[in-house]
Amino acid sequence: MTEKTTYKNPIVIERADPWIYKHTDGFYYFTGSLPGYQAIELRRAKSINELEEGERVLVWHAPETGLMSELIWAPEIHYINNRWYIYFAASDDAQLRDRHHHHRMFVIENKNVDPMNTEWIEKGQLVTKFDSFSLDGTAFQHKGKLYYVWAQQDPRIPGNSNLYISEMENPWTLKGEQVLLSIPEYAWEKIGFSVNEGAAVLIRNGKVFITYSGSATDENYAMGLLWADEEADLLDGYSWHKLSEPVFVTSEKNGQFGPGHNSFTKSENGEEDVLIYHARPEKNKAGDPLDNPNRHANAQVFSWDENGFPVFGEPIGYTKTI
Numbered sequence: 001m002t003e004k005t006t007y008k009n010p011i012v013i014e015r016a017d018p019w020i021y022k023h024t025d026g027f028y029y030f031t032g033s034l035p036g037y038q039a040i041e042l043r044r045a046k047s048i049n050e051l052e053e054g055e056r057v058l059v060w061h062a063p064e065t066g067l068m069s070e071l072i073w074a075p076e077i078h079y080i081n082n083r084w085y086i087y088f089a090a091s092d093d094a095q096l097r098d099r100h101h102h103h104r105m106f107v108i109e110n111k112n113v114d115p116m117n118t119e120w121i122e123k124g125q126l127v128t129k130f131d132s133f134s135l136d137g138t139a140f141q142h143k144g145k146l147y148y149v150w151a152q153q154d155p156r157i158p159g160n161s162n163l164y165i166s167e168m169e170n171p172w173t174l175k176g177e178q179v180l181l182s183i184p185e186y187a188w189e190k191i192g193f194s195v196n197e198g199a200a201v202l203i204r205n206g207k208v209f210i211t212y213s214g215s216a217t218d219e220n221y222a223m224g225l226l227w228a229d230e231e232a233d234l235l236d237g238y239s240w241h242k243l244s245e246p247v248f249v250t251s252e253k254n255g256q257f258g259p260g261h262n263s264f265t266k267s268e269n270g271e272e273d274v275l276i277y278h279a280r281p282e283k284n285k286a287g288d289p290l291d292n293p294n295r296h297a298n299a300q301v302f303s304w305d306e307n308g309f310p311v312f313g314e315p316i317g318y319t320k321t322i
Contacts, residue, residue, distance in 0.1 A: 004272065004301045005267045005268070005269070005272055005274075005301050006301070006316075006319070007048055007049055007274075007298075007299040007300070007319070008049050008319050008320050009296075009298040009299065009300075009316065009317075009318050009319050009320070010052075010296035010297055010298050010318060010320075010322060011048055011049065011051050011052060011276075011297050011298060011299050012030060012032065012043070012051050012052050012296065012297040013052065013296055013297075013322055014035050014293045014294070014295070014296060015030075015032035015033065015034070015278070015295070015296065015297045016032055016033040016074075016217075016261065016278045016293075016295035016297075017032050017033045017073065017074035017075075017136075017198065017261040017278060018030065018031075018032040018261070018262075018263060018276050018277065018278055018297035018298075019031050019032060019074075019075065019076040019077060019263045019276070020048070020051075020263055020265045020274075020276045020299075021077050021078065021079065021263075021265070022265050022266055023079060026046055027044040027045065027046060028044060028045055028046070028047070028048055028051060028265065029042060029043070029044045029077050029115070030042070030043040030044065030045075030051050030054075030297075031043070031075045031076065031077050031086065032074075032075070032278070032297060033072070033073050033074055033075070033295075034072070035293040037070070037071045037072045037073060038061065038062045038070075038072060039058050039060065039061045039062065039072065040058070040059055040060040040061075040072060040075045040086060040088060040108075041056055041057070041058050041059070042056065042057055042059045042077065042086075042115065042116060043055065043056040044056075044116060046268075047268050048265075048267075048268070048274070048299050051297075055116060057116050057117065057118070058118075059086070059108075059110075059115070059116075059117070059118055059120050060086070060108055060118070060120050062090065065093055066092065066093070067090065067092050067104065067106075067125065068090040068106055068122075069090070069091070069092065069093045070090065070091040070092070070093050070102075071089075071090060071091040071102070071103065072088055072089075072090050073088065073089045073090070073103065073135055073136075074088060074089055074135060074136050074198070074261065075087065075088040076088070076137070076138055076263070077115070078138075078139050078171070080139065080141070080146065080171045081171070083109055083110065083111055083171070084109065084110040084111075084112070084115040085107055085108070085109055085110075085123075085139070085171050085172075086107065086108050086110075086120065087105065087106070087107050087126070087137040087138065087139065088105070088106055088107075088108075089103040089104065089105050089106070089134070089135035089136065089137070090103065090104065090106055091103050091104075092104075102133065103133055103134060103135045104125055104126075104131075104133075104134055104135075105125065105126040105128075105134050105135060105137045105150060106122070106123075106124065106125050106126065107123045107124070107126060107137075107171065107172045108120040108121060108122050108123060109121050109123050109171070109172070123171075123172040124172060126148070126150070126172065126173075126174060127173075127174065128150075128152060128164070128166075128174065128178060129178040130154070132152060132153045132154065132155065133152065133153040133160075133161065134150055134151065134152035134153070134161075135150070135151055135152075135161070135197065136150055136151045136197045136198050136199060136261075137149070137150040138150070138199050138200060138201060139168065139171065140201040140203075142203060142208060142230070142234065143230075145167055146167065146168040146170075146171065147165060147166070147167055147168065147201075147234060148165070148166050148167075148168050148174055149163060149164070149165045149181070149199040149201065149210060150163070150164055150199070151163055151164075151195075151196060151197035151198070151199070151212075152164055154180075157183055158194065159183065159184045159190070159193075159194030159195070160184075160193045160194055160195050161184075161195055161196055161197050162180060162181075162182060162183045162184070162196055163180075163181040163182040163183075163196045163197075163199055163210070163212055163226075164178055164179060164180055164181060165178075165179050165181050165234060165235065166178045166179065166235075167235065176235070177235050179235050179236070179237050180237060181210070181226060181237070181240055182196050182212065182224075182226055182240075182242055183196065184196050184214060186214075186244055186245075188214060188215065188222055188224075188245070188246050188249075189214030189215060189224065190214070190215065191215040191216060191220035192215055192216025192218065192220055193215065193216045195213070195214050195215055195216070196212050196213075196214055196224075197212060197213055197214075197261070198212055198213040198260060198261035198262070199211070199212045200212075200262050200263050200264055202264050202273075202310065203230060204273075204304070204308065204310075205304065205308030205309075206229065206230050206231075206308065207227045207228065207229060207230055207308060207309075208227065208228045208229075208230050208232075208234065209225060209226070209227045209309075209310060210225070210226040210227070211223050211224070211225055211226075211247070211248075211262055211310075212224050212225075212226065213260035213261050213262075214246070214260075216289065217258060217289045217290055217295075218257075218258055218280075218283065218284040218289040219250050219257035219258045219280065219283040219284060220250075220258065221250075221258035221259065221260040221261075222246040222248060222249040222250070222258070222259070222260060223246055223247050223248035223249075223259065223260050223262060223277070223312070224242070224243060224246050224247060225242070225243045225247045225309075225310070226240050226241065226242050226243075227240070227241055227309075228240045228241070247310070247312055248260070248262075248275075248277070248312045248315065250279075250315075251314045251315045251316075251317075254314065254315055254316055254317035255281050255282070255317055255318065256279040256280075256281075256298070256315035256316070256317065257279060257280040257281070257282060257283055257284075258278075258279055258280050258284075258289075258295075259277050259278070259279040259298075259315045260277060260278065260279075261277065261278055262275055262276055262277040263276045263277075264276065267301060272301045273301065273302055273304075273310070274299050274300065274301055274302070275299070275300045275301075275302050275312055276297065276298070276299055277297075277298055277300070277315075278295040278296060278297055278298070279295065279296065279298055279315055280292075280294050280295055280296075281294060281296070281318070281322070282294070296322065298315070298316075300312070300313075300315070300316055
């Protein structure tokens with residue numbers, strides 16, 4: 001049996017909400033929440049281990065005022081219909097008085113073959129059926145349709161955020177029904193805050209899987225799993241199933257606390273599935289964990305069980321000094 005690829009973790013220092021996209025040009029494109037939350041950085045390298053020292057550029061800066069002026073969170077880079085898109089959440093400066101209900105979702109576009117530049121165009125807000133705290137949007141294509149999954153607060157449902165899915169008219173516009181996928185219902189999803197957020201989609205073995213993260217962003221943060229049959233109507237809530245237990249949690253013995261807000265990619269040989277996630281090297285000692293920049297990006301090859309479900313295992317320890 002071939003030995004699994006291992007990575008020099010952390011792969012990128014002080015980048016929460018890590019997102020990697022492996023493009024046809026052979027580069028891994030990486031982005032994540034930048035400490036200070038005022039800009040979007042894009043990196044690339046030919047291998048995951050080279051991302052820390054790889055080429056990088058600040059592709060977009062928050063304006064001084066307005067809807068996108070504060071707290072730029074969780075950017076994701078996607079390549080759709082031969083154009084580049086970065087989805088992210090941002091706050092209106094006037095809404096900072098209420099730190100738990102401020103964010104909305106936005107997208108920028110780049111028409112160039114090479115996205116490593118500042119030629120990104122603001123396409124505006126991702127407008128949902130009701131206007132409330134929303135973040136962590138991700139897009140995926142399945143059977144000729146483009147879908148969007150995101151986290152949003154519904155004032156009628158107790159908690160901070162639920163997961164929703166919608167079809168897209170284009171990469172910056174939702175259309176049709178907005179379907180509730182999941183609410184924080186289990187104890188592991190409601191420690192500190194009642195949260196479902198940070199969705200990532202993986203289509204394998206006849207199923208559409210959605211991982212997500214729950215609870216506060218400290219050591220209690222963990223990953224859960226939803227799935228539907230790939231032939232099912234993804235906009236029918238009854239098509240989706242949810243595990244009651246988390247699938248990726250803190251490992252005190254390996255010094256990985258609050259693993260979550262993940263993405264997926266392929267290994268350099270193209271044969272292995274790789275989980276990209278952030279974690280902290282210690283428990284949050286004091287204050288708002290969002291103000292602590294010690295969430296680092298990690299990479300870990302994972303496997304599949306006999307039923308075709310992902311097996312993420314335990315977060316491995318750091319293999320280099322930070």
